[in-house]
Amino acid sequence: MSTQQRRKERLDRGIKIRAEGLYALMSWRELSYLTLPRLILIVGMLALPLIVPGMYWQRVVTIVCIYALLAVSFDFLAHYVGLVSLGGAFFVGAGGYLAAILNSSFGLPPLLTIPIATLAGAAICTMFLLPCLPLRGVYFAIVTLMYPLVLARIIEAMDVLGGTDGIMGVDSFTNPWVEQYVVIGCVLLFLFGVRRLVNMDIGLVFRAVKDNDQAVRASGMNISYYKAIAVFLSAAMGCLGGACLVHIYMWAGISLFALDFSILPIAATVIGGGGTLVGPVLGCLILVPISELLREFGTLRIVFYSLILVGFIVFRSEGLMVYGERKYHQFQRWVQV
């Protein structure tokens, strides 16, 4: 017996095959197989502020959503376009400071500052990152790593934009429910929007840029142009997160460039499963509450994320969501070889 070898065979479930075709419309079972995971996510996210106890945890839900935006942005950029951004904090900082300036200097209400900061911030971030877009390799990671560190240093040293004190007295949202549902709505909107986008034609080009950029160039398409679009989109998500964050805390400061905003979304993406877009949201739902519980340990939290990150990337690089999807769609059995 010992010489016999077995291997695991994976087969799609029958319901998956049926649900892919027209049959999906013919029975409730197939319909629910298709829609239930999405409904659980949407209803769950919308119900989250109602079921958590107390104001404090409602605030945590908001923070989860902001990190989820960042994580989706990282996942899109890394796994669909092939650009690893180590500086999510750069996007957060750009969006946050813009929203704070628009609000405190020009007196615009949050419902105006957030969209303006999102678009303008994304444009600025894209401009800053433009030099490294025609290149492949580690350049993008390096430059995105540098910007938050250097910008924080410049603001500190030159005492612009409020210096170390930051910009105080930014308006908050009119009431906490608006605040929560604005960010939750944004997460869901961007999540499903990006999912649709990557399956459209332009998404195909994005993936081609990641997998074989020479082929894209040979097809007469400008790689830098497509990369710039992708960076704009990703930066828009980050800036939106930053702008919301500023209005929630009513303060913009150097901590917007803090390492947390760069490393936690990456950790969430790796844990949740890169390339699935839903995975990062799931990762944030797990990591951010844990990080709130660990708040008293200070920077040990970052050590904690980093170690989880290394562990997952080395031993379980597929992530929770990919694992879950496989279990949902397929069953496996042992077969004799």
Next chain:
Amino acid sequence: MDILIYGTINSVALALMALGFALVYGISRVPNFAHGSIYVLSGFITWTFLRTFHVGYVWSILITLIIIGVIGALLYQFVLIRVRGMAISEIIASYAVGLAILEGLRWGGFKGMSYTLPVFVEGSFTFQDVPVDFQRVIMVGLGAAIVAGLYLFTHYTRIGLALRGMAQDERAALMLGIDSDRMAVVAMAIGAMLAGLAGILLLPLGNVVVEAGYNVLILAIAVCIVGGLGSWAGAVLASFIIGFAQILTVVYLGSHYQMVVALLAIILTLILKPSGLFGMQKQLEERV
């Protein structure tokens, strides 16, 4: 005159920081984002041996270098080797390890101004009306010695030649019986030791602080990009360019702008000559 002297000193310091990164990237194509944290870690290990265990300075330096080399080798053997070739995972994994080390040190109380390493030789002298202390002279001398030693090592020893062979063409090296994984471990250990050596040489000039880790990483990467990733000669030349540029900005503009110089250097290089000063043969490969 002082611009010339301090420019040279600063350049040698940059070259020391960057050599380890350039070596590891050149040989195994793994961007070691944990470079800066190894630099800081070596400072703290030396401090611990010196102040807590009271072994001599020379001994603590030697022990530190060995420990750092082992850490580098272990880091490669157990983490990076599993993600090698996957660009995204390489960057994330090494960066995460670096962060874990740096923030762990910060949490462990290694912060503030109380951690200083003593200089090797006290005192200073004036050269052409410019005061220079002996530590900086030793650093320049040792830096030059290290560069020369690396050159000799990679051109005249078996391991060094094997490393260069791997850097040029890994498959051909494999066919000639060079174990690429083992060589990459060796390269990583040497790279880590170079980072540690840079830390031990440079940290006595100031305090040992965690923030230095990020700066060193950025400066090392800036030097490597300007010089051409993977090119050692380019790294040395680029460190002189950036070093003098930094000193000039400090003299004429103010010390706030020192980090901006590195960033500007990277961006200008990426716009004007993306493969760096000495990255000619890799131009097609790295630039799309």
